[in-house]
Amino acid sequence: MRPIGFSTGALAYADFRQGLILARSAGCTIVELSALREPELAPMLDALDDLDLGGFRYVSIHAPSKIEPENEALVAERLRRLLTRGWPIVVHPDAIRDFSLWREFGALLCIENMDKRKPIGRTAKELGLIFDQLPEASLCFDIGHARQVDTTMTEAYLILKEFGGRLGQVHISEVSTSSRHNPLSYASMMAFQEVAHRIPGSAPIILETPAADEVAMRGEIAKAREALPVEGDLAAQHGRPGLSPVRAV
């Protein structure tokens, strides 16, 4: 069964503690601690030593999505202190200006593919330019972003084909035309099934869908499982993989 958890940022705005409580309540064993805005980073890092992470077998950190250029060295330095923990650190490629600050993160630097608002990092080709600069970095594959950029799922396919070997974790949600992360819809689930076979069953799947309570969270986890079926579970799915090349219409 795929390991599926939540981003604390999706569960509680700018409140990783509350997010963690909610994630645990839904039985998640993997979690992403989110500091999406720069001012959230220092308090979160300062709290890590005292944070109860019992029960979580996988933890990642989401770095601020926007880093002021004058703060980049400081942010990188703060995050570098986490390397001894072995936690992947998800970074948006457009937040990076000085690649040299990030190279020593090695595979723990997890570069996320971007949504269509961003000028870089959206397609396989654009990601290639980033990985040229950060040859050891891993990939945080945001399947919702990939679908927003290309509804035919061709870019999703190309990203996984090209960089699947670097895959560290997956972000999943439905990303609207205005780039909001929404709960998974039937249409997005069907689209995600197209490339599910290219995502190893062991890859951590982090939900970025909003969920107000435990029931909603469990619902999103179930939908993510259906959207990203693994070999062996296919017969239980209503989707096409493994069943027929003909589309369900």
Place this chain on the structure above:
Amino acid sequence: MQQDPSSLDQLEQRLGANWSNLREAKRLALEKQAQLREALVEFQSEDASIVVFGSLSREEFTEHSDLDWTLLIDGAADPQHVPLARKIKAAIKPIQGKEPGREGTFGTMAFSHELVHQIGGQNDTNKNTTLRLLLLLESCCVSRDEAYRRVIRNVLIRYLFEDRGLWSQSKHRVPRFLQNDFARYWRTIAVDFAFKQRDRGGEGWAIRNMKLRISRKLIYVSGLLGCFRCHLDFTPANWAALSTSKDREQLLVDYLGKVFEATPLEILSEMLLRFPHLAPASRVILDAYDGFVGVLADGDKRERLEQLTEDEANSDEVYQTTRRLSHAFRDGLLGLFFDQESGLDDLTKNYGVF
């Protein structure tokens, strides 16, 4: 970097032919496309592509050709699309010779929703069918192409993955849903020829007749051959492997998308190059086509065809010469499509006839 010679160039060389009209038309088309790309650069968007059709996209442009274009939108509806289309129209005006056709299919906006979802049924209007199939058969993007490529892929996904027969273990590997729509479109053009003849009181009859017999026929030919290539390019074993591959959607759509990226003349020439024994038919077909483009490039002859009435046609030299080219074109194509050695006759009978 030197480009590989096109299939048409290779065929011309192999047959010792001289299709100078086609070469000139291609040169003019590429020049015009480049001009448009430059003029339209400020209207670029990821969600809307500017697409041209007709002789310009087929690379058969002449100084007298009209310029059909559309703003193809694949994104959220935006009231600004209307002023944007107007601005594009204004930017194209100094570059275009003639205005787009009077049917209102071109020179305006088109939305991906109708093109992808309305295939067949009451809502698949003549305009919608035309745009969808011309996108596949004779279109070229002169701006950012993300929207253009998405729409084409999504249309192909519908044709290929809602076609149960294609994926059953049948003798042929031809996408019949797609081929049927090409055939429907071809017959629609032919019926609309009669409609326009009545509607316009015979105005422009002769040139439309010749275009129907030659250039319109060519795009149907390229659609048919594109579909046949699925059978010819995949062995039964390759096809079986493809149909069980989890990447089949990407692989087949990518394959067929590339086939239809080529111009109709390139698709035809590529097929003719495969079968050296069809050299005589190849020569007849392309000599005739080159002659036809030569007529269209000649201002006086074109004007004559544009003004000619049905009553004058029998005694008109330009019309009769062009008509003979159309007969040669037809006869050459019959030689190709009913050729036994290549196996095309079998595909033609099964898909082109019944």
